[in-house]
Amino acid sequence: GEGFAGRLLAIHGNNADIAIHVREAGVRVSGILFDLGWSTIQGEEADRGLSFSEEGPLDMRLDQTTGETAGALLERVSESELSEILSEGDEPLAHPIARALVQARKSGRLPRTTVDLAAFVSGVYYRKGFRRSRRHPATRVFMALRIRVNREYENLERSLAGSRLVLEEGGGRLLVLTFHSGEDRIVKRTFRQWVSEEAADYLFRKSLSPEKEEVLQNPRSRSARMRGVTFVGG
Structure with missing residues (x-):
């Protein structure tokens, strides 16, 4: 809508190419959120x-x-x-x-x-x-x-690597919302590696899950897990 004019840039592309998209758009990014759930509208x-x-x-x-x-x-x-x-x-x-x-x-x-x-x-x-x-x-x-x-695991690994390129120099936060154990394992392993390299710090140690009330209202959220890290910047 008009209320978002100049504030929203929509790009049709693969999130695995996030570093390329950010560079071509010429914008500074201080935070990234990946919601790995696929659209209910698409599913229908x-x-x-x-x-x-x-x-x-x-x-x-x-x-x-x-x-x-x-x-x-x-x-x-x-x-x-x-x-x-x-x-x-x-x-x-x-x-x-x-x-x-x-x-x-x-x-x-x-x-x-x-x-x-x-x-x-x-x-x-x-x-x-x-x-x-x-x-x-x-x-x-x-x-x-x-x-x-859809090469989802491969693209997730590339998305995480690209996000590090985008956020590492200037600093920023990366949050990833997964809906499957395979996705969560990749994110957990990658974040652990980054923290061990002192490239990033955890925003929260354990993954966050929806409360019982949310699951009752939205059963599809039951498998959701969120993990996050922050990059201090160079």
Whole structure:
């Protein structure tokens, strides 16, 4: 709106390139906040393939102007690579699901839509004796594929490195809000390394989590973790 004229600069790009964006914009940055949650609005768009609540293509790209789709990924990866991808998403049945998908691909029965993939994964769970769960069996599979398609772990590491370049000289604060244990491990490890190098100090020692009241009002916040560091500046 007009109230933000001259105060807001919107850039379409990857946060992994934050140092480049800041340099090209010619601005001074004293604080950075990364919210690693993906947009609920995007998730509700069936053609993005991020959810199995509605039928859509196996896309899963957050930026649909670039990159490989989840469907294309499933068409080419080996069983061992697919198992590794699913394991990175903390999928407990990574090996049998990967094996079943590769076998389905060989016989021309590879799932082509979000609903088909969700049903396929549910079938693997059922055959393995899992009958009831509060979480849909395909939840972690979809998350793992989304993480790999969008190179989320790789981009997070680049984002953190770029943020250090931006903030280290002049000083400033970096806050990161994660929603998955894999993301949190990367942030925790990186911050620990920076503190050991005396490049930064913790804003708070332990990660911050939402209060029970917030989780009741917004169940999607239950897995949120925030960590922060400050750079003194050179």
